[in-house]
Amino acid sequence: MRRNPFEEIEDVLERVSRQVEEGMGAGGLQVPGSVPVDVADTGEEYVVTADLPGYDTDDIDLTLSDGTLRLEATRTDEEEYAEGRYLRRERTRASASRRIRLPEPVDEDAISAGYEDGVLTVHLPKVGGGEESKSIDIE
Structure with a gap:
């Protein structure tokens, strides 16, 4: 039997909501x-x-x-690196x-x-x- 697509969407939204709440509580969302x-x-x-x-x-x-x-x-x-050149600059x-x-x-x-x-x-x-x-x- 095929599952209702709306239930799948609800499950995904519930998971995302839980992750956002957990991240905010732990200070993880910046x-x-x-x-x-x-x-x-x-x-x-x-x-x-x-x-x-x-x-x-x-x-x-x-x-x-x-x-x-x-x-x-x-x-x-x-300023530019005094002793050479940058290979990577972040x-x-x-x-x-x-x-x-x-x-x-x-x-x-x-x-x-x-x-x-x-x-x-x-x-x-x-x-x-x-x-x-x-x-x-x-x-």
Whole structure:
């Protein structure tokens, strides 16, 4: 007996849906150009950790505006290889960005950020906040 083609389509859609849910839960689905982040709530502050390997602090722009942390990073092309020529070149200009909406206002004057070994860590103490955009220096 032949199987109903609609049941086959339902099975495929169910499998795809399950894979998407599992990937999202494990952090496995990444949009190209998106920065993978962890956001932790310690009770007193939010701590945002982002992977940005290969960038310098000057390449990273970090701002807070209207309760949203905006992270943008751009790496420019390196000059030609000084000691010869490239046989393969995959590490070229790269841009990455991420916007993180914070659930509560934070104390904009007490925000701090550090960058070490390709990992950006931003500390956002909870309190009140202003309406203006605030640029954040990375140490």
